[in-house]
Amino acid sequence: MTNAYNILNDPFLNKGTAFTKSERESLGLIGALPAKVQTIDEQATRIYDQDQLHEKGIDQRKFLMELFNTNRTLFYYVIEQHIEELMPIIYDPVIAPAIEEYSEIFMKPQGAAFLSIDNPGEIEASLTNAAGGRKIKLIVVTDGEGILGIGDWGSNGVNISVGKLMVYTAAAGIDPREVLPIVLDVGTDNQTLIDDPLYLGEKHARVTGDKYYDFVDKFVKIARKVFPDVYIHFEDFGRDNATKILNKYRKEIPVFNGDVQGTGIVCLAGVLGVLNISKQKFSDQIFLTFGAGTAGMGIANMMYREMLVEGMDPEEAKKHFYLVDKQGLLFSDTPGITPEQRPFVRERSEFVNADELTNLEAVIKTVHPTVMIGTSTTPGAFTEKAIKEMATHTERPIIFPISNPTKLIEASAEDLIKWTDGRALVATGVPSDPVKYNGVTYHIGQANNALIYPGLGLGVLASKAKLVTDEMLSAAAHSLGGIVDPNEKGASVLPPISKIRIFSDKEAISVAQTAIDQKLATPNITDAKAATENIKWIPKY
Numbered sequence: 001m002t003n004a005y006n007i008l009n010d011p012f013l014n015k016g017t018a019f020t021k022s023e024r025e026s027l028g029l030i031g032a033l034p035a036k037v038q039t040i041d042e043q044a045t046r047i048y049d050q051d052q053l054h055e056k057g058i059d060q061r062k063f064l065m066e067l068f069n070t071n072r073t074l075f076y077y078v079i080e081q082h083i084e085e086l087m088p089i090i091y092d093p094v095i096a097p098a099i100e101e102y103s104e105i106f107m108k109p110q111g112a113a114f115l116s117i118d119n120p121g122e123i124e125a126s127l128t129n130a131a132g133g134r135k136i137k138l139i140v141v142t143d144g145e146g147i148l149g150i151g152d153w154g155s156n157g158v159n160i161s162v163g164k165l166m167v168y169t170a171a172a173g174i175d176p177r178e179v180l181p182i183v184l185d186v187g188t189d190n191q192t193l194i195d196d197p198l199y200l201g202e203k204h205a206r207v208t209g210d211k212y213y214d215f216v217d218k219f220v221k222i223a224r225k226v227f228p229d230v231y232i233h234f235e236d237f238g239r240d241n242a243t244k245i246l247n248k249y250r251k252e253i254p255v256f257n258g259d260v261q262g263t264g265i266v267c268l269a270g271v272l273g274v275l276n277i278s279k280q281k282f283s284d285q286i287f288l289t290f291g292a293g294t295a296g297m298g299i300a301n302m303m304y305r306e307m308l309v310e311g312m313d314p315e316e317a318k319k320h321f322y323l324v325d326k327q328g329l330l331f332s333d334t335p336g337i338t339p340e341q342r343p344f345v346r347e348r349s350e351f352v353n354a355d356e357l358t359n360l361e362a363v364i365k366t367v368h369p370t371v372m373i374g375t376s377t378t379p380g381a382f383t384e385k386a387i388k389e390m391a392t393h394t395e396r397p398i399i400f401p402i403s404n405p406t407k408l409i410e411a412s413a414e415d416l417i418k419w420t421d422g423r424a425l426v427a428t429g430v431p432s433d434p435v436k437y438n439g440v441t442y443h444i445g446q447a448n449n450a451l452i453y454p455g456l457g458l459g460v461l462a463s464k465a466k467l468v469t470d471e472m473l474s475a476a477a478h479s480l481g482g483i484v485d486p487n488e489k490g491a492s493v494l495p496p497i498s499k500i501r502i503f504s505d506k507e508a509i510s511v512a513q514t515a516i517d518q519k520l521a522t523p524n525i526t527d528a529k530a531a532t533e534n535i536k537w538i539p540k541y
């Protein structure tokens with residue numbers, strides 16, 4: 001192939017119409033492009049205008065993916081110029097149909113590595129091939145079992161790895177040449193995919209048990225061998241595996257789970273944001289977790305640790321938590337308690353009406369939560385009656401319905417504001433428009449782990465941290481304050497996506513500093529700010 005062909009088809013080298021006259025001469029591109037030499041701004045305007053012509057989000061996404069495949073610099077330039085508008089297109093919520101229809105709309109593998117449990121001997125070659133000689137520092141990996149709240153999407157789930165990595169670069173300037181999206185294809189229990197003649201993954205039931213864990217372990221070991229010091233972000237694993245896998249590796253290598261830890265950090269940051277507005281105390285809060293799965297328990301643990309950091313006795317702190325799942329309030333004798341739920345379950349003897357606590361409303365009436373977080377994948381579960389009940393016992397109810405995508409949200413921000421007469425402090429997992437109520441415009445924070453994992457990652461990579469500790473996670477959560485003015489009427493409980501570059505930087509520095517303080521950073525890294533600045537990638541030619 002000619003040089004021109006190779007360059008114009010390499011998303012890391014291609015500048016398209018922005019190649020200058022002299023570059024065209026020296027690279028053998030003469031005549032391979034139209035005459036006009038454009039600036040990146042001119043290119044970006046053209047791309048943005050074209051993208052706007054598509055009515056549906058999924059079509060906008062397809063158009064942007066073409067750009068992603070051909071010119072990564074311009075792609076990120078456009079995304080950064082319009083981050084608030086385009087993040088929902090490249091990420092949640094439009095990522096959900098893009099995953100469901102992945103096999104149907106497949107065009108290019110987008111540089112991902114597809115690792116099949118049927119061929120564990122190919123892991124090393126697959127990683128090497130997908131990296132194509134690039135030095136990989138960050139991996140996002142999924143096994144596709146628990147994609148957002150939409151369940152098992154098998155190897156289609158690779159799109160969540162691709163999408164999460166896009167946010168890393170757009171939000172925190174992680175170098176896109178140093179990242180690798182991965183799917184562990186261990187089969188699928190989704191009959192729709194098995195029946196779909198176009199499905200591109202392995203067509204058999206999910207492999208479980210030892211064979212599954214051995215495969216995950218092989219992947220981790222080989223990835224760390226092929227890409228020394230690589231930071232591994234696990235995403236959208238199933239409820240039985242997510243925390244188990246995280247705990248297996250987190251004391252040995254730098255790993256992170258987006259759903260467990262990421263959601264925990266962003267919700268803690270949200271509650272801290274609320275308390276800045278309402279001037280209440282963290283240690284006075286009563287937490288109700290609705291949907292005590294991967295994310296729900298990640299959040300409960302993060303809040304619990306914050307109680308301990310504030311000096312509360314562990315047994316006393318536990319009393320601030322109530323878990324509600326399909327079975328109702330979770331008791332020590334409730335069938336089907338998970339290992340993660342076990343430390344937070346209650347005793348029936350604590351309640352005179354324990355047997356009645358089988359639905360959300362009854363639980364609210366009895367335990368009077370001040371904070372309620374929805375991670376149940378159950379749309380409409382926060383009913384008007386339940387919310388009004390909550391609001392009779394607390395002046396400023398803190399309510400975060402964060403199930404994704406949009407169709408699974410427990411209640412809309414608008415309803416929550418109306419039902420509580422503007423008293424609720426709300427954040428949602430998907431972006432929500434501001435709510436106008438009684439002359440006040442309420443800005444709704446997005447409690448999505450995307451707000452915080454990019455900054456955390458930048459801090460981990462900048463400090464070359466050996467591990468990701470609870471202290472680093474806590475630093476990440478605390479770093480988000482000070483951006484929103486809490487005294488403004490209708491203020492958001494979390495900073496807006498439009499400022500994500502600013503707060504990601506702040507967060508990264510705080511995380512890197514914690515790694516340095518904990519002696520987990522590489523010894524020659526002593527200045528968190530400089531280290532963070534040094535590794536940041538900026539989309540420019």
Ligand SMILES: NC(=O)c1ccc[n+]([C@@H]2O[C@H](COP(=O)([O-])OP(=O)(O)OC[C@H]3O[C@@H](n4cnc5c(N)ncnc54)[C@H](O)[C@@H]3O)[C@@H](O)[C@H]2O)c1
Pocket residue numbers: 146147148149150238239258259262263266290291292293294295296324325326327374375376377378402403404405408428429430447448449450
């Ligand atoms: N905003 C964010 O950053 C963020 C992060 C992670 C997950 N989430 C969302 O949270 C939801 C859950 O994700 P997960 O990974 O924890 O899934 P999961 O399957 O691990 O947990 C879901 C839990 O909800 C419970 N549940 C189901 N129906 C219920 C009902 N009717 N009442 C009470 N509980 C019920 C399940 O039994 C399970 O324990 C998803 O919609 C996901 O998109 C959001």
Ligand SMILES: O=C(O)C[C@H](O)C(=O)O
Pocket residue numbers: 092147148149236258259403404448449450
């Ligand atoms: O992907 C998201 O939007 C957040 C979260 O990781 C989820 O699984 O819902």
Ligand SMILES: [Mn+2]
Pocket residue numbers: 147148235236258259
């Ligand atoms: Mn997730």
